[in-house]
Amino acid sequence: MFSFSSIQDYHVFLTGNPNGCVTAVGHYLSVIEEKKHLNAFLEIFANDALQQASALDVQRATGKPLGKLHGVVIALKDNLSYKGHKVSASSRMLEGFISIYNATAVEKLLAEGAIIIGRTNCDEFAMGSSSENSAFGPVKNGLDETRVPGGSSGGSAVAVQMGMCMVSLGSDTGGSVRQPADLCGVVGLKPTYGRISRYGLIAYASSFDHIGVFANTVDDAALVLESISGPDEFDSTVSQKPVPNYLAQKEKGKKYRIAYFKETIDHSRLDKEISTQIKSFIDVLKADGHTVEPVDFDLIEYVVPTYYVLTTAEASSNLSRFDGVKYGYQSSVKTTDLTEWYKQTRSEGFGKEVKRRILLGTFVLSAGYYDAYFTKAQQIRHILVDKAKEVFSNYDAIISPTVPTTAFLLNEKAKKDPIEILLADIYTVFANLTGIPGISIPLFKHSNGLPFGLQVLTEHFNEEGLINLSREMTKLKQ
Numbered sequence: 083m084f085s086f087s088s089i090q091d092y093h094v095f096l097t098g099n100p101n102g103c104v105t106a107v108g109h110y111l112s113v114i115e116e117k118k119h120l121n122a123f124l125e126i127f128a129n130d131a132l133q134q135a136s137a138l139d140v141q142r143a144t145g146k147p148l149g150k151l152h153g154v155v156i157a158l159k160d161n162l163s164y165k166g167h168k169v170s171a172s173s174r175m176l177e178g179f180i181s182i183y184n185a186t187a188v189e190k191l192l193a194e195g196a197i198i199i200g201r202t203n204c205d206e207f208a209m210g211s212s213s214e215n216s217a218f219g220p221v222k223n224g225l226d227e228t229r230v231p232g233g234s235s236g237g238s239a240v241a242v243q244m245g246m247c248m249v250s251l252g253s254d255t256g257g258s259v260r261q262p263a264d265l266c267g268v269v270g271l272k273p274t275y276g277r278i279s280r281y282g283l284i285a286y287a288s289s290f291d292h293i294g295v296f297a298n299t300v301d302d303a304a305l306v307l308e309s310i311s312g313p314d315e316f317d318s319t320v321s322q323k324p325v326p327n328y329l330a331q332k333e334k335g336k337k338y339r340i341a342y343f344k345e346t347i348d349h350s351r352l353d354k355e356i357s358t359q360i361k362s363f364i365d366v367l368k369a370d371g372h373t374v375e376p377v378d379f380d381l382i383e384y385v386v387p388t389y390y391v392l393t394t395a396e397a398s399s400n401l402s403r404f405d406g407v408k409y410g411y412q413s414s415v416k417t418t419d420l421t422e423w424y425k426q427t428r429s430e431g432f433g434k435e436v437k438r439r440i441l442l443g444t445f446v447l448s449a450g451y452y453d454a455y456f457t458k459a460q461q462i463r464h465i466l467v468d469k470a471k472e473v474f475s476n477y478d479a480i481i482s483p484t485v486p487t488t489a490f491l492l493n494e495k496a497k498k499d500p501i502e503i504l505l506a507d508i509y510t511v512f513a514n515l516t517g518i519p520g521i522s523i524p525l526f527k528h529s530n531g532l533p534f535g536l537q538v539l540t541e542h543f544n545e546e547g548l549i550n551l552s553r554e555m556t557k558l559k560q
Contacts, residue, residue, distance in 0.1 A: 103135035149195030175431035185282020202237030232262030257510025259294030264484035267533030275517035279314035287396035304328035343379035398443030474541035
């Protein structure tokens, strides 16, 4: 019986199993079939995955050098382009569209010997915090099928959570990797803006979008991050900084200076038990020799409004390309009026949440409201960047809850108050507004039986510190 614990252990398994990659793929295909009711996957690349696995088993037998991700079975969120395969951003607007090139992150996965097993379900165009906004049905949390897995990368989170792959990629525009990782009890890592090329990622809000990693362990997430990071001639925003060997950069015994925003841990919307357990863990950190201190953060109520003003403005621009003329959904309504045809196509092709955000973005960019909303939001974003620099001039990291509650019920937030679901991002959007790296590590369990994590943030391009501290925190909870 095949089982997976870490990439390192898997590679040890492969040394004694000449057909190990094929065995692994066969195992994951059977689990995906068994768990298909969770709706985590939109499509399985079974034949491709088995062919890749067979070729990798042959390569290993020849003694040729192996990639860092040799044989690692990975799922892709349905907004990452994989040449010759469908990519739809879980929208009718792109249903049936086949990518003609690889995203840079996907290209690097393949170059390191990874096996791509399928594309995962998500909120349409990555707009949502529950994975209920997909045109192809909601994703269910594998730990409690009446609950959401978080979003927008819910399918990628559940795929790792339920052992349908070893690791997966998602995208994080306001917490869409860290938030579902928290609700599903897995590791979710978002690097610094520009650490991973966005080429081939279907854009939602270009200055906020990050590609991130879901994994069972911090080390597995670190290895995938290392493998897909680095310069790219196709993305002008990607960093030229060298990519460290994250697994080799271990600082055993280091004592960290850690800050936390009082306003996050004592926030009225934070579940009391989550607050209590995180406060208890702060005491554990102090007892282990780390300095953990509160820092004032009086902008907490501004981060979500700022995020939604700016991201919807960018979405309004980015999604204007989807008009049905050259590709994608086309309305069957007969008309000779091109503008009317555009309206009909976009009204039918986009879902409610996407249309809501396009309308809001168009509004805040309009002549009469640009300065009142968009300009002010940009000013607040600049203040938040300065705040992050100020904190990191004195501390190695910031910790906070990842999400205010454990996984909520399907349809619960949408029925009560659609605005309520936006507040699920209250702790995660700070990292996207400022571009700093963040991770959610699964350290806790609520009395309701559901997991929740701790969010750790560090300064720009200090993924080494983020990974090392996360590793130490995980050990303290074992």
